[in-house]
Amino acid sequence: MAEERANGYKSGSNLEKILRAGHFAVTAELGPPQGADPEDILRKARILKGVADAVNITDNQTAIVRMSSIASGVLAMSEGLEPVVQMTCRDRNRLAIQADLLGAYALGMRNLLCLTGDHQSFGNHPTAKNVHDLDSVQLIRMVKDMRDEGCFQCGDAIKGVVPRFFIGAAANPFGDPFEFRPYRLAKKVAAGADFIQTQLIYDIPRFREFMKRVVDMGLHEKVYILAGVGPLKSSGAARYMRDKVPGMIVRDEYVERMVAAIKGIPKEDKKARREAWRKTGIQICIEQIQEIREIEGVAGIHIMAIEWEEAVRPIVEGAGLLPRPTVE
Amino acid sequence: MNDAHFEPKILAFCCRHCAYAAADLAGGMRIQYPPNVRIVEVPCSGRVEVTEILHAFERGVDGVMVAG
Amino acid sequence: MIVAEQKPLAEIMELLGDARKVLVVGCGTCVTVCFAGGEKEVGILASALRMMSKLEGHPMEVDEATVQRQCEWEYIDPLEERLGEYDVVLSLACGIGVQAMNERFPDTLTLPGLNTTFLGLPEEQGVWEERCQACGDCILGLTAGICPIARCSKQLLNGPCGGSQNGVCEVDPDIPCAWQLIWERAVKLGRVDQLLEIQPPKDWSKSRDGGPRKIVREDLRLVEAE
Numbered sequence: 001m002a003e004e005r006a007n008g009y010k011s012g013s014n015l016e017k018i019l020r021a022g023h024f025a026v027t028a029e030l031g032p033p034q035g036a037d038p039e040d041i042l043r044k045a046r047i048l049k050g051v052a053d054a055v056n057i058t059d060n061q062t063a064i065v066r067m068s069s070i071a072s073g074v075l076a077m078s079e080g081l082e083p084v085v086q087m088t089c090r091d092r093n094r095l096a097i098q099a100d101l102l103g104a105y106a107l108g109m110r111n112l113l114c115l116t117g118d119h120q121s122f123g124n125h126p127t128a129k130n131v132h133d134l135d136s137v138q139l140i141r142m143v144k145d146m147r148d149e150g151c152f153q154c155g156d157a158i159k160g161v162v163p164r165f166f167i168g169a170a171a172n173p174f175g176d177p178f179e180f181r182p183y184r185l186a187k188k189v190a191a192g193a194d195f196i197q198t199q200l201i202y203d204i205p206r207f208r209e210f211m212k213r214v215v216d217m218g219l220h221e222k223v224y225i226l227a228g229v230g231p232l233k234s235s236g237a238a239r240y241m242r243d244k245v246p247g248m249i250v251r252d253e254y255v256e257r258m259v260a261a262i263k264g265i266p267k268e269d270k271k272a273r274r275e276a277w278r279k280t281g282i283q284i285c286i287e288q289i290q291e292i293r294e295i296e297g298v299a300g301i302h303i304m305a306i307e308w309e310e311a312v313r314p315i316v317e318g319a320g321l322l323p324r325p326t327v328e
Numbered sequence: 329m330n331d332a333h334f335e336p337k338i339l340a341f342c343c344r345h346c347a348y349a350a351a352d353l354a355g356g357m358r359i360q361y362p363p364n365v366r367i368v369e370v371p372c373s374g375r376v377e378v379t380e381i382l383h384a385f386e387r388g389v390d391g392v393m394v395a396g
Numbered sequence: 397m398i399v400a401e402q403k404p405l406a407e408i409m410e411l412l413g414d415a416r417k418v419l420v421v422g423c424g425t426c427v428t429v430c431f432a433g434g435e436k437e438v439g440i441l442a443s444a445l446r447m448m449s450k451l452e453g454h455p456m457e458v459d460e461a462t463v464q465r466q467c468e469w470e471y472i473d474p475l476e477e478r479l480g481e482y483d484v485v486l487s488l489a490c491g492i493g494v495q496a497m498n499e500r501f502p503d504t505l506t507l508p509g510l511n512t513t514f515l516g517l518p519e520e521q522g523v524w525e526e527r528c529q530a531c532g533d534c535i536l537g538l539t540a541g542i543c544p545i546a547r548c549s550k551q552l553l554n555g556p557c558g559g560s561q562n563g564v565c566e567v568d569p570d571i572p573c574a575w576q577l578i579w580e581r582a583v584k585l586g587r588v589d590q591l592l593e594i595q596p597p598k599d600w601s602k603s604r605d606g607g608p609r610k611i612v613r614e615d616l617r618l619v620e621a622e
Contacts, residue, residue, distance in 0.1 A: 089550075090550070094597065116550055116552065116557040116558070117550075118559070118566075119549055119550065119559070119566060119567045121567050121568075122566075130550065132550045132551045132552070133597070133598075133600065134597050135550070135551075135552040135553050135554050136552075136554075136557075137553075137554035137555070137594055137595075138553070138554065138594075138595075138596065138597045141594065141596075142597070153597065170558060171558075172558030174561070175556060175557075175558045175559065175560050175561055176556070176560050176561050176562060176563060176573070176576055177556070177560070177575070177576050177579045177580070179579070179583075180555060180556065180575070180579045180591070183555070183588075183591070183592055184554070184555040184556070186592070187554055187555065187592065187594055190594060191594055199558055246559040246560075246561055246566035247557075247558045247559045247560065247561050247566060248561075377436070377439075378436075378440050379436065379439035379440055379443060382439075382440060382443035382444065382447070383443060385443075385447065386443055386446055386447055
């Protein structure tokens with residue numbers, strides 16, 4: 001660790017090294033199961049191995065109870081993946097979060113994504129009490145102070161080993177008020193974020209406009225921004241995301257391409273339709289990555305292929321991002 | 329209530345300025361109305377409170393009419 | 397003001413159980429102006445209880461009383477002499493009134509007829525909205541006069557979450573996003589800079605999280621001469 005610090009690394013994680021070396025980073029997402037079978041994680045980990053520099057392990061995503069992010073991360077590590085532990089403010093107060101971070105670090109985790117968390121009303125325990133003792137900005141600051149000041153949120157010194165995480169945060173260029181979004185990102189950077197993963201992008205002009213403001217503010221020089229992308233699964237899924245998912249914008253052109261993908265395939269031939277959709281979904285995603293890569297300030301991509309981990313390799317490969325570089 | 333001879337007791341809250349005046353006029357013209365309708369004169373139908381309607385039911389009327 | 401709404405009649409009937417003689421006690425303050433537990437609502441509920449119990453074959457005797465404020469001893473003390481005749485009291489006050497009755501009259505059980513819902517205001521006739529969570533450490537001076545503790549579904553202090561879109565909250569399109577409102581007003585007032593500063597973690601010990609709260613004002617206490 002002393003060596004890592006001598007190198008100037010904050011955490012020494014692979015993701016940090018890749019970004020510091022100036023490589024276009026690739027992260028992916030791994031959703032833990034709603035059960036206790038380690039094989040669920042190991043199977044997905046094997047699919048993602050070698051195609052992403054680090055893999056986000058979601059934390060009770062969409063407020064549905066799943067295997068813990070840290071435990072899943074340990075399993076993913078055993079398959080050779082580097083996890084990005086996701087941590088939401090919804091389920092834990094500052095005591096629980098810090099305790100979990102000590103544990104996560106002790107178990108080998110080096111990347112942490114600090115999130116507010118989807119509201120519990122979306123999930124399978126809508127009558128639960130939420131916590132939100134901290135918000136995501138305060139969480140980032142707390143993790144940074146643990147690392148850089150060696151202290152807990154209360155100011156007390158951490159005894160012995162200090163958890164040194166590469167700190168991530170989310171940004172949603174498609175949320176409102178749009179004018180505030182770059183400033184909110186600036187707050188996260190000021191609080192201590194080292195990298196940013198954005199919401200799924202299906203509106204590149206708006207993302208470009210957001211990035212222009214980010215670059216004008218000089219934020220891209222202070223933080224690594226990974227653009228969030230994901231393959232559309234079907235025209236129905238595209239429409240659902242466009243019309244029903246809060247905080248998302250899906251341009252009609254993508255919906256139309258997904259509709260056109262199954263043109264001429266009889267409705268009964270579900271398998272052929274699915275194949276056609278998936279092929280188009282992956283193709284759109286590859287094109288998006290190529291387009292996004294040209295936008296100033298983008299340091300990498302974060303691929304969210306929800307319950308479709310198999311799609312990550314063809315996307316990364318199609319975008320010309322394989323093999324993944326190694327940095328010593 | 330299934331009795332074929334059931335005659336409901338109706339309480340009518342009638343506004344002094346219209347419905348009650350109309351009932352009065354009907355009386356003057358010797359037009360009959362059923363004896364099971366009892367009229368309560370109110371200064372305005374807007375004066376009738378929910379509690380008064382409920383009290384009427386509590387006291388055994390079968391229907392309440394507010395006319396104004 | 398405190399905003400409350402009446403419990404469903406079936407729940408109230410269940411709470412009352414086999415009580416034969418019930419006094420329904422309303423409150424003339426907050427719950428009167430939100431049409432949940434004033435004199436009028438007491439009359440309607442008492443009448444409904446009399447009819448319902450009669451229909452169920454065990455008529456209840458239900459009397460009515462409404463005091464000016466159920467949360468102050470001097471207003472509820474006059475009820476004391478009447479309470480002996482009742483099996484239970486059904487209070488149509490907020491949770492404070494119900495507890496005041498139980499504390500002042502330990503021999504008579506007072507049951508709640510309302511759900512105390514929030515501290516808020518009538519947004520328009522017939523519509524009430526939450527405005528304050530009584531967190532004990534007011535931050536309205538930092539948030540353009542709009543409270544994110546009461547009005548943001550996640551009580552965020554540093555800006556909107558990713559779920560804010562078109563001015564509404566991800567939880568429900570009927571909930572305006574508090575941070576959208578804060579941002580717009582800060583822009584209008586020229587106080588955007590305030591929103592760009594990082595607000596540190598809130599001191600929740602001043603809120604309910606610190607345990608039940610108490611204020612003692614020595615300057616106002618009545619001290620007996622020694």
